[in-house]
Amino acid sequence: MKQIKIGMIVFPGFQLLDVAGPKDAFAEVKVLSGGECQYEMLTVGTTRGSVQSSSGLTVVPDRTIFDLCPHFDTVLVPGGLGIFETFDDPALSDWLKEQFKHARRVSAICNGLFALGSAGLLNERTVTTHWMDVPRLAATFPRARIEPDHIYVKDGSIYTTAGVTAGIDLSLVMIEEDFGRKMALDVAKYLIVYLRRAGGQSQFSPLLESQAAPDSQMLAIQQYMLDHLAAEHTLASLAERAHMSPRNMTRLFTKECGLSPTAFLNNARIDAARRYLESTDLPLRHIARQCGFDGTDALRRTFQRRLKINPADYRSRFRSADSPDRTQDVVAEAR
Structure with missing residues (x-):
């Protein structure tokens, strides 16, 4: 049986779907393979005790960044409004830097990549994020190369995505890498989503955002x-x-x-x-x-x-x- 360990960070105010969506996608691999292939998924809190998501639902992490963790093949950082209170936490940055040394993949959904940026992992990397966060990302991490219209971007071992539901797109990409296209397609069919979503973020975001000053x-x-x-x-x-x-x-x-x-x-x-x-x-x-x-x-x-x-x-x-x-x-x- 092939098993892959995934560590999912949770912080106060995280987007629940950024964790629940990928977890459900990864969990289907075990079901559809009859137990021959599976992901072992652990949540890792940035604080001790339970962690409340932005929607109000609470999870109790399996570990914290202060505990001894197993070797993770893949690390995933969700997004959420709480990221802006958390991303520059030195303890989280140190934990991500250490994980980056050993993990095969370090990924972020939506604005979760701000935590990767604070850990210095976005420098000279091509990345994407939710279209609403692109200006802030560019100002905060000017050395990152941003592709604002992409649903997901892979640059070496760093994977980044657009907002919320794009975490499922990313999960399918990883499942295809790990267990083949047929498995990824089977999971996509089960979840009733596209294996490859047509188009980029521009189809969801308003293009007409630039307005001159009232007195201009x-x-x-x-x-x-x-x-x-x-x-x-x-x-x-x-x-x-x-x-x-x-x-x-x-x-x-x-x-x-x-x-x-x-x-x-x-x-x-x-x-x-x-x-x-x-x-x-x-x-x-x-x-x-x-x-x-x-x-x-x-x-x-x-x-x-x-x-x-x-x-x-x-x-x-x-x-x-x-x-x-x-x-x-x-x-x-x-x-």
């Missing part, structure tokens, strides 16, 4: 683009509205908004198209025209390139079967 001249430029998505904007035409040179307008816009006018416009068009797909039954050709795309083929190519999913699949995933057709409200909401 660039806010007027942003609003103009949002009000006229179907127009053929150029840097020259936008600069003329701002009474600036294209170069100066681009420099100022990028400084205040964190991205170029062209990138903002592209994001705005994708975001508006997403809202149409989520909230209406309009045909793709109409959505493409309303959002400034040069036909349905351009809309499909953009979605595939940026969101790693085509518009039809996006609509089937994110449009509720009983949601009302809100065609008249979409343009206003997209702004």
Whole structure:
């Protein structure tokens, strides 16, 4: 019988699903293999006694970072709001550094990778995390190379994932590495999840996040683009509205908004198209025209390139079967 030991850190305020999801996925290996293969999973607390998750449910860890632990093949750090009170704890950092010396894999789900960063394990590593935590991660650990749209990233022995349910994606990756594709596929079928989820985090996160300050001249430029998505904007035409040179307008816009006018416009068009797909039954050709795309083929190519999913699949995933057709409200909401 092949057995692999996994240590799962738990800290006050951890995300319960980040632990429960992988534990259930790993546990199915024993069931589906008839006991021939299995994972031995131990929870390791950052404090002594019971540990309360962010949802209020409490677990009693099998060990703590202050106790003698067995050799772990794989270490997993969950995410959760409590990580920001815990990640720079010297005792946890020392424990992770020691585990890194011997473990085959050290992994983190969601913002659990902040603990890996505090232990110095993210330097010059390519990583991902929940899209909401990307700016904070970049500011806190500037030596980490961040792939913000990935569901999971493997860089050597360091594995990182996007938020919450991505812990199950990561578990399936590990099961495939350990026991083969068929076993991973069988577990995925049992859990009724995809073995490989289509698309990246962008399909779940809003792209239109950069807004200029209320008193900025660039806010007027942003609003103009949002009000006229179907127009053929150029840097020259936008600069003329701002009474600036294209170069100066681009420099100022990028400084205040964190991205170029062209990138903002592209994001705005994708975001508006997403809202149409989520909230209406309009045909793709109409959505493409309303959002400034040069036909349905351009809309499909953009979605595939940026969101790693085509518009039809996006609509089937994110449009509720009983949601009302809100065609008249979409343009206003997209702004």
